[in-house]
Amino acid sequence: MEICRTIIEVRNILQNTREAKKSIGLVPTMGALHQGHLKLIEASKKKCDFTVASIFVNPTQFNNPEDLTKYPKTIDEDIIKLTDTGCDALFLPSDEEIYPSPPSLKIKLDNIGEQLEGKFRTGHFDGVGLVVSKLFNIIQPDQAFFGQKDIQQFYIIKALVDQLNFPIQMNMVPTMREPNGLAMSSRNMRLSTEELMEATLIIKTLNKAQERLLSGIDTITVRAEVQKLFSASDRLALEYFEIVNTDDFKPTQQLKDKEKIALCIAAEIGQVRLIDNLMLIS
Numbered sequence: 001m002e003i004c005r006t007i008i009e010v011r012n013i014l015q016n017t018r019e020a021k022k023s024i025g026l027v028p029t030m031g032a033l034h035q036g037h038l039k040l041i042e043a044s045k046k047k048c049d050f051t052v053a054s055i056f057v058n059p060t061q062f063n064n065p066e067d068l069t070k071y072p073k074t075i076d077e078d079i080i081k082l083t084d085t086g087c088d089a090l091f092l093p094s095d096e097e098i099y100p101s102p103p104s105l106k107i108k109l110d111n112i113g114e115q116l117e118g119k120f121r122t123g124h125f126d127g128v129g130l131v132v133s134k135l136f137n138i139i140q141p142d143q144a145f146f147g148q149k150d151i152q153q154f155y156i157i158k159a160l161v162d163q164l165n166f167p168i169q170m171n172m173v174p175t176m177r178e179p180n181g182l183a184m185s186s187r188n189m190r191l192s193t194e195e196l197m198e199a200t201l202i203i204k205t206l207n208k209a210q211e212r213l214l215s216g217i218d219t220i221t222v223r224a225e226v227q228k229l230f231s232a233s234d235r236l237a238l239e240y241f242e243i244v245n246t247d248d249f250k251p252t253q254q255l256k257d258k259e260k261i262a263l264c265i266a267a268e269i270g271q272v273r274l275i276d277n278l279m280l281i282s
């Protein structure tokens, strides 16, 4: 696997790939790679001739400075995992390479960007939009791969691709889960064994809510049931549970377009913020 630390290096490698008429898949990550990320690499390898992963802990998307400093960094292990999965190139830029000076450009998405994560993590999606736009311009992939765990991020980047006319096909890859159902996340590394067990309340609640909604129980009752399940937990604090339509991520009581309805949770455990979601029909 080629490791490129500068924009010039990665562009040079990709120029040869493009000249050879090979399609390029991009998997943007912030490192601390787990099986979920490797699934994205596998998905890219299936659809594209050449797969590039990027690892960059993007400071502009962290609204909480402590979250940024505590974000896990496991670069040596990440390189081994990517190599073993058959990733072709890794773009591993420094902060200065991506932001030689503080960026004055703002990428702001109304509506969808202001819901859920946008409400609770002010400015988060502006930072994601900026860095992903930069990565798309640097790598110029044919396809890009993101995980369903960050479902709102996926739809925001899709809106960015549509509205800025990036010629990139977006792919959403299903969430990878631990055997007990907990969604894989780099943040899980910061949890104790007990917290990891307790955190399964998130997926248990999502499963229960999905089952209740599909059996015809109304959204208001299901929301109240979810609040109750979380209030019984000592360790987990529910930030939000929302039933949304993926067109705009606004809370909805209308479940007509079942295939567009997502159940989304954010909860905090031991100062670690976890998110997860299920489509109503999964």
Ligand code: PAF
Residues within 6 Å of the ligand: 028, 029, 030, 056, 058, 061, 128, 131, 132, 150, 153
């Ligand atoms: O999902 C992530 O890891 C990040 O938000 C992304 C897409 C790599 C942008 O920094």
